[in-house]
Amino acid sequence: MREGLTSLYNNHYWALENPRNSFQRGYQHRFGINVRGGILGNQLIGPYLLPGNIDGPKYLTFLRDYLPEMMESVPLNIRQTMLFQHDGASPHFFREVREHLR
Numbered sequence: 001m002r003e004g005l006t007s008l009y010n011n012h013y014w015a016l017e018n019p020r021n022s023f024q025r026g027y028q029h030r031f032g033i034n035v036r037g038g039i040l041g042n043q044l045i046g047p048y049l050l051p052g053n054i055d056g057p058k059y060l061t062f063l064r065d066y067l068p069e070m071m072e073s074v075p076l077n078i079r080q081t082m083l084f085q086h087d088g089a090s091p092h093f094f095r096e097v098r099e100h101l102r
Contacts, residue, residue: 036062037070040078046070056094063100 034054037046048066050058071079084101086092 036067040074043073045074054091056091056097059091059094060097060100063097 034050035046036048036050037044039045048062048070050062052058074082091097
């Protein structure tokens with residue numbers, strides 16, 4: 001149950017004139033979930049539920065211990081040509097994660 005906690009990050013207001021809209025922002029501290037998965041052609045890869053708030057060590061554990069298992073059903077010739085893309089999120093930029101991916 002969300003209990004009224006809503007992320008308003010993607011709310012947009014469109015008007016011919018500036019409506020000077022304002023709204024109260026809430027932060028989602030009650031719950032959170034991180035799911036990793038993918039779609040390759042008609043094949044689902046995952047999903048994997050990351051426990052709690054994601055940080056560098058937890059993400060490294062996922063990359064080392066769970067991602068290879070999730071990718072086992074993908075043929076080797078496809079895996080060799082795939083690209084793995086990250087953004088600038090802190091867990092992705094964690095030093096040990098970058099070293100592991102190198």
